[in-house]
Amino acid sequence: MILVISVLTLIGLVCGVLIFIINKVLPPEPETLKKTEEIASHLPGMNCGACGFPGCFAYAQALAKDKNLITTNPCSTVMQDEKMLESLEKVLDIKIDASAMNKKAVVCCTGDPETIGDYSGVSTCRAANKLTGGFKKCPFGCLGFGDCARVCPQNAIDIYPARGRNVAVVDPKKCTGCGLCVKECPNNLIKLVPADTKIVFLCSYDSIKDVPSREKCFRGCLHCRKCYKSCEQDAIIWNKEKAIPEFDNDKCNLCGACIEACPHDKLIEFSKITSADREEYKEEYREKEKVGSK
């Protein structure tokens, strides 16, 4: 009994002393490592890779070397969160202008129901896109298999199934603008827009004037310029080359005239972009459609 206890104590003691000695003998942790660990503790730790570094720890290492990196490679998650931003500012001893870097992802497609045939292959967008560029008529249509939803570390993307079409929708409240979905989408439908965007144009069709998008999708942009004409604030700039509207956020006062004017429902208020809001919005739109058809 005593033998057992003493052997166990002895081994424990030897292990403890060994760790102590090794801790003393080895060179101490380099300063940069300590700094890195401190910075890393103020990063989100999602390892999304949006900053351009492989994971938060690598980002912290780079920041420890050069703190000005935060302006060129900002961490989109920190930029969204005031508390995190404040603590990171304290650690780095630097002032960060977050509003300029705050971005949100938008899937620029309203969902195109027209297909060129049934697709029953591997159910990922990437695989579907490899086969004749997707099964949708429009080569810039959301395929709706949710590759983007699978890579989103915030679960901010859901697939919104209305009227038989699947279209991915990003919830701007959850989105941190990391841009993983932008890289994932094989049709390049997802764009990063500034977080204070007011109106978004939900079509990615690269309009060349000879093939207007309405030929590929019955909900496509007609290039009718109604939105442009309806705007009283001069907030819409007509991009003549692509024949699509572009928006001036400072001038726009969200009057909604352009949204009403659009015959194909291509414009949407950015704050009402989530699927739940859109459901409501669609109801309104359907009402409008019914009245129009009469």
Add this chain to the structure above:
Amino acid sequence: MNNLLSIFIVMAIINNMIISKFLGLCPFFGVSKKISNAVSMGVAVTLVMFIASLATSVIYNFILVPFSIEFMNIVIYILVIASLVQIVELIIKRTNINLYNALGIYLPLITTNCAVLGIALINAKEGYSIIESIVSALGAGVGFTLMLVIMSGIREKLEVSDCPKSMRGLPIAFITAALLALAFMGFSGMM
């Protein structure tokens, strides 16, 4: 030499840690999603197994057996392995920061890996000498890595395959593991 070779093969393939002993199942399912992760986990486990079984067999042969307190081996092995992993982590962290980053999360994970304690206990049960223990630990590590790589290879393919929604992820991985174990049963009783 022949004896050592047979110990190696028995531990690597016939009495494989995962497939026939059911040890180290957590990393088998947790870290087997990507081949690259599986390889680094396997290498880290092999390293720790090697060091741990060296230390534990020294303790077994020179302390536990002479004092005839072999029944204490589990408690003492846990103590020794836990502090060994600490020491290894410390040394790697202070001397080679890149290796530390590469092994990063895996080293602390291994401390609680039952395969490491398992191989030490098996060595004690079989009454292996120090050299035999080292060889059997290396064999077990190689077998562990092999299974992890095979499993992650299959799971990478499973990711894109069209399997029923309720079976996606872990359930199909369990079935795959079962089939894999059946296939490896063909080796049993060969040596």
